[in-house]
Amino acid sequence: MTDVWSLQLLEASQLVVYGAECRDCKIIVNVDLDALVTRLGPNFPIKQLRSRLKCAQCGGKRIITSILFRDNTATQRLTETWVKR
Numbered sequence: 001m002t003d004v005w006s007l008q009l010l011e012a013s014q015l016v017v018y019g020a021e022c023r024d025c026k027i028i029v030n031v032d033l034d035a036l037v038t039r040l041g042p043n044f045p046i047k048q049l050r051s052r053l054k055c056a057q058c059g060g061k062r063i064i065t066s067i068l069f070r071d072n073t074a075t076q077r078l079t080e081t082w083v084k085r
């Protein structure tokens, strides 16, 4: 089992969906990892990503993150929901 927190951006963008929830306004978004690969580079460590996140709606920095593997059937529905946003 891959340790998700050891992933780098490019690999993560292929394997996982990265969700972020703002504690202040409760919006939940799917973070566009492909776009971040372009911005931060393919080798940016996924575990450092949270400190870079800011809520698109209220600008808050109190972000809760969740990572789901795309190939995990138990979480697939949730994953699809996120990807649609």
Ligand SMILES: [Zn+2]
Pocket: 022, 023, 024, 025, 026, 027, 055, 056, 057, 058, 059, 060
């Ligand atoms: Zn917010």
